[in-house]
Amino acid sequence: MKPPPFDYARADSVDEAVSLLAHHRGGAKLLAGGQSLVPMLNFRLLHPALLVDVNRISGLAGIEERNGALRIGALTRHRQIEVSRAVGDHFPVLRTAVRHVAHLAIRNRGTLGGSLAHADPAAELPMMALLLDAKIEISGPNGPRRLEAREFFRSALTTALDDAEMVTGVELPLLPPATGWGFEEVARRAGDFALAAAAATLTLAAGGKVAEARLAIMGAHEFPLRIAAAEARLAGEAPCSGALGAAAKAAREAVEPDDDLHASADLRRHLVEVLARRALESAARRARELAAQVTGGRAP
Ligand SMILES: Cc1cc2nc3c(=O)[nH]c(=O)nc-3n(C[C@H](O)[C@H](O)[C@H](O)COP(=O)(O)OP(=O)(O)OC[C@H]3O[C@@H](n4cnc5c(N)ncnc54)[C@H](O)[C@@H]3O)c2cc1C
Structure with a gap:
């Protein structure tokens, strides 16, 4: 497929890009890597009058x-x-x-x-x-x-x-010291968009209780979600398998996926719980290892 016709401008500064956007109110789109914009143009899902290329703006990368x-x-x-x-x-x-x-x-x-x-x-x-x-x-x-x-x-x-x-x-x-992390994703093939994914960080306080837990989910809701109920469930607790499992269940309950061509809503809910549990388990394991380094090899 070919894109609809559009004008092209190359912005040399953020101010220039913003003023071109403002001038064309809603009719202009920024072009960065083009990896999502160009397919959308080719599928005729977008019809901007102007593309504003930001690739030459100095200082915007780094x-x-x-x-x-x-x-x-x-x-x-x-x-x-x-x-x-x-x-x-x-x-x-x-x-x-x-x-x-x-x-x-x-x-x-x-x-x-x-x-x-x-x-x-x-x-x-x-x-x-x-x-x-x-x-x-x-x-x-x-x-x-x-x-x-x-x-x-x-x-x-x-x-x-x-x-x-x-x-x-x-x-x-930056994250506090003794913060472990976990990331888990399921996609049909390597490089495909995920069916679902979960990412977690877990910070341990002295004594081995959770000072802060964070859990985020994507692919199973209309936007990425932080799972506040899971984080609250873990705060102040020892990160044992019961607490991690309960937090993962809270993630399953928080998402509202739809059925689509790639997966049913039930499958995505199931994936969210499994991936959240695994991400939290990895985060807890890494947090314990980091805390043990600080305490000279003794688990906190
Ligand atoms: C085959 C394929 C597989 C992909 N798989 C994945 C995947 O698994 N996971 C994933 O996350 N992504 C995936 N992508 C998308 C890829 O990561 C894109 O690079 C990214 O989503 C958009 O970045 P871009 O710089 O290419 O943006 P562009 O395509 O240039 O722009 C995307 C949108 O953002 C706007 N935009 C660009 N820059 C700015 C800015 N600075 N401020 C405001 N608006 C801006 C544009 O106007 C446009 O509306 C895939 C893409 C392809 C083609």
């Missing part, structure tokens, strides 16, 4: 540690996240998740900002933004603003972005 957080620019490619030493050191859960995004050729082009703005309910990076309490940096005609990831995703392919706004980056607050 990964930098500052003020207790990792900042990742919107134009950073999935592959750059995958191979980044800072990401591997601070957020191994993110490095693992990004390896599940499509295939290498797509990861070489696709960008963090494009993935967040596209907001596919089965995409890994929106779920990771939620899990890691990302602050999403946005620029628009009224200047910059920041949104918590949990305020950003509204429904399938819909975010809190206004037509004339763009994502410029995200800030991920």
